[in-house]
Amino acid sequence: MTSSGIEPDVESSLLDIERVPFAELRAVDDEILRNALHHVVERARLVRAPYRSSNATGGERID
Amino acid sequence: MLVDPVFHSMPWTDFDAFARLEGDASMVRNLGRAERSRRKLLLLALLENSAKTPELYGPMPPIDEVLELLDRVEGTSPEAFEQLLTHPYTGSWTGYTTRLLRDGIDGVCPLWMHLGHVHAIAAAAAVRAGLRFEIGVPAWDGNVSLPSLGTASLPSSELFSVATVRGGHRKYTVMNGHAEVLLPHPVSVDGPGWRPLRVRRCGPEPKSFTLHLDDADPYRGLYEPLLPQRLDDDELGDWGRLIDEAWSLVVSVMPDFASVLSAGLSSLVPKPRVPFQNPSASTGEAFGSAVVGRPEDGEGLAATLVHELQHIVLGGILHLVKLYESDPRERIYVPWRDDPRPLSGVLQGVYAFYGVAAFWRALAWSGDSAVARRAWFEFAFWRGQVWRTLMVIREDMTLTDAGRRFLDGIEQVLGPWQQEPVREDISKLAAVVVADHRAGWRLRHLRPDPEAVAEIVGAWRAGTHMPPVGSIQSAVSLTPVPDGSWPRSRAALIRQGLGGDGRARLAAVWSTVPEATSADFAFASGRFEDAVRGYRAELRAAPDRPASLIGLGLALDAAGRDPASRALLHRPELVRAVHRELRCTATETSTPEDVAAWIGQLVFG
Numbered sequence: 295m296t297s298s299g300i301e302p303d304v305e306s307s308l309l310d311i312e313r314v315p316f317a318e319l320r321a322v323d324d325e326i327l328r329n330a331l332h333h334v335v336e337r338a339r340l341v342r343a344p345y346r347s348s349n350a351t352g353g354e355r356i357d
Numbered sequence: 358m359l360v361d362p363v364f365h366s367m368p369w370t371d372f373d374a375f376a377r378l379e380g381d382a383s384m385v386r387n388l389g390r391a392e393r394s395r396r397k398l399l400l401l402a403l404l405e406n407s408a409k410t411p412e413l414y415g416p417m418p419p420i421d422e423v424l425e426l427l428d429r430v431e432g433t434s435p436e437a438f439e440q441l442l443t444h445p446y447t448g449s450w451t452g453y454t455t456r457l458l459r460d461g462i463d464g465v466c467p468l469w470m471h472l473g474h475v476h477a478i479a480a481a482a483a484v485r486a487g488l489r490f491e492i493g494v495p496a497w498d499g500n501v502s503l504p505s506l507g508t509a510s511l512p513s514s515e516l517f518s519v520a521t522v523r524g525g526h527r528k529y530t531v532m533n534g535h536a537e538v539l540l541p542h543p544v545s546v547d548g549p550g551w552r553p554l555r556v557r558r559c560g561p562e563p564k565s566f567t568l569h570l571d572d573a574d575p576y577r578g579l580y581e582p583l584l585p586q587r588l589d590d591d592e593l594g595d596w597g598r599l600i601d602e603a604w605s606l607v608v609s610v611m612p613d614f615a616s617v618l619s620a621g622l623s624s625l626v627p628k629p630r631v632p633f634q635n636p637s638a639s640t641g642e643a644f645g646s647a648v649v650g651r652p653e654d655g656e657g658l659a660a661t662l663v664h665e666l667q668h669i670v671l672g673g674i675l676h677l678v679k680l681y682e683s684d685p686r687e688r689i690y691v692p693w694r695d696d697p698r699p700l701s702g703v704l705q706g707v708y709a710f711y712g713v714a715a716f717w718r719a720l721a722w723s724g725d726s727a728v729a730r731r732a733w734f735e736f737a738f739w740r741g742q743v744w745r746t747l748m749v750i751r752e753d754m755t756l757t758d759a760g761r762r763f764l765d766g767i768e769q770v771l772g773p774w775q776q777e778p779v780r781e782d783i784s785k786l787a788a789v790v791v792a793d794h795r796a797g798w799r800l801r802h803l804r805p806d807p808e809a810v811a812e813i814v815g816a817w818r819a820g821t822h823m824p825p826v827g828s829i830q831s832a833v834s835l836t837p838v839p840d841g842s843w844p845r846s847r848a849a850l851i852r853q854g855l856g857g858d859g860r861a862r863l864a865a866v867w868s869t870v871p872e873a874t875s876a877d878f879a880f881a882s883g884r885f886e887d888a889v890r891g892y893r894a895e896l897r898a899a900p901d902r903p904a905s906l907i908g909l910g911l912a913l914d915a916a917g918r919d920p921a922s923r924a925l926l927h928r929p930e931l932v933r934a935v936h937r938e939l940r941c942t943a944t945e946t947s948t949p950e951d952v953a954a955w956i957g958q959l960v961f962g
Contacts, residue, residue: 301369303369304366304369304372306365306366306391308365308394308395308677309362310362310364310365310390310394312390312397316400316401316428317427317431319401320401320404320405320424324359326362331401333398334395334399335399338399338452339455341452
């Protein structure tokens with residue numbers, strides 16, 4: 295699938311499991327799923343919350 | 358084994374469209390799909406990792422009961438299962454609890470309470486699916502959260518305890534050893550002991566907007582879980598009116614963006630009003646949600662919703678595409694915060710305030726005379742501030758190719774806005790607020806070279822006519838630790854003076870603006886000589902005060918006295934450092950203004 299006919303889509307490291315039932319997913323034990331779990335868990339672990347602010351007009355953001 | 362595994366993707370055309378503010382609802386829904394996959398994976402990882410140590414669940418029922426209930430929900434009502442993944446605070450809960458589990462520590466509540474939130478999530482989904490079931494759920498100070506549905510309140514003498522949700526076929530109760538709460542049918546209405554999640558629906562179709570007002574979900578905050586803070590009826594009414602006004606405005610002036618907003622923002626966490634401010638916040642873990650302090654009017658809320666939607670969209674993009682390499686160094690000036698920021702935060706701010714500039718631009722061009730002056734001011738202010746920041750980061754070494762492409766897209770849209778005509782008096786006001794914040798930031802976060810300061814002090818004491826050129830131009834170092842505080846009172850006063858009755862309003866409210874001084878009031882009123890006298894008086898009492906030093910620079914500039922104002926606005930950190938040294942001598946009687954006028958001979962703005 296291409297976006298413009300020339301350029302391939304941006305492919306992420308996030309496994310698309312929207313159509314995989316959760317019950318089935320729990321029974322899966324393969325490397326792709328292990329890697330996918332590792333990917334999201336590691337990203338969640340990287341989240342820090344150092345950006346406290348009393349700023350007025352701005353927002354603050356945690357990522 | 359996963360058959361033909363696929364990964365979430367995004368057409369580059371969508372990526373470019375987001376950068377150019379041309380995204381649409383389907384593109385945002387695509388980001389939402391990715392978020393559901395992400396949450397499903399995090400949920401699975403959390404359950405797998407915690408199941409290895411059942412005792413972590415303390416008094417909660419075994420995790421197998423949750424898994425069985427989730428399986429039944431998914432088998433009976435896939436929509437209910439999807440809803441539990443769509444709920445923004447499922448995302449923040451999985452993230453928060455994943456980190457606690459990694460560190461093996463308690464959070465705001467004991468770890469078993471946070472892990473046990475999955476029991477509550479499963480119970481809420483089961484109620485939504487209409488299943489017959491019974492399960493234990495956590496109760497925090499007697500509050501039993503059923504995420505996305507509401508909260509039951511039970512009497513409890515324990516801060517952390519376990520309650521039971523039981524029932525089926527539209528009749529459910531939440532109980533503990535002291536009382537029980539019968540959930541009304543539908544669960545969206547109030548009942549004794551039951552506080553449903555409230556929702557505001559704005560129309561009419563096809564531009565409709567459904568926004569939940571979540572004042573109860575424990576994971577609705579930014580950092581840590583919170584107890585419910587229920588809006589009373591008056592507050593709820595105020596929020597409803599503000600949301601209606603804001604939605605109507607966005608539909609009117611940014612109709613295409615309205616569809617994006619409706620697709621991307623589903624939940625608002627209401628916070629109390631902070632006078633003269635519009636605070637708001639969000640987290641990439643709660644896609645679809647924003648925490649918002651109650652603004653004064655619909656325009657303020659509309660700008661805030663656009664701002665937060667931009668954060669939400671960028672958060673979704675960042676889960677799919679790497680725009681920069683990790684670099685936590687707080688090193689870049691941004692005009693929307695008082696502290697230096699890492700690139701990640703700068704990029705978030707650029708994208709959010711780019712949207713804000715677009716909103717005020719659209720409102721300004723709409724010709725609504727009641728808000729025109731304010732809209733033009735905010736447009737003039739934000740287009741320039743975002744542009745200057747964009748110019749700083751566009752060549753940053755930590756950007757990836759995708760990151761540079763994203764910024765290029767922003768630049769294509771934002772660039773032409775810089776040439777759009779804005780009335781001169783409004784442009785000047787915007788420039789004053791720009792200069793004020795920038796100079797205040799320099800003063801507090803830049804440190805002059807001590808050797809250069811010593812040389813300048815020596816020259817002053819020697820009575821030289823001009824300061825040493827090399828020392829004036831010496832390098833400064835950046836520190837995230839501020840030297841002094843920074844009230845935003847002057848900017849707030851200038852904004853108060855923008856309306857049709859600005860002068861009268863300014864006179865009426867200035868003394869209620871936190872930390873505003875009479876000199877600030879004089880400056881915002883255009884009485885610059887009075888402001889000069891006022892800031893001089895402030896500096897006699899507190900010669901290091903940042904807002905007084907910069908205020909004096911602004912007032913002198915407006916009054917036409919150049920050398921001192923140039924130094925105070927462009928090298929304030931040097932003026933203060935030199936004056937501090939001079940004050941160490943008991944006989945020294947010079948003022949910061951004297952020093953600024955001397956240094957200013959070699960400063961060019």
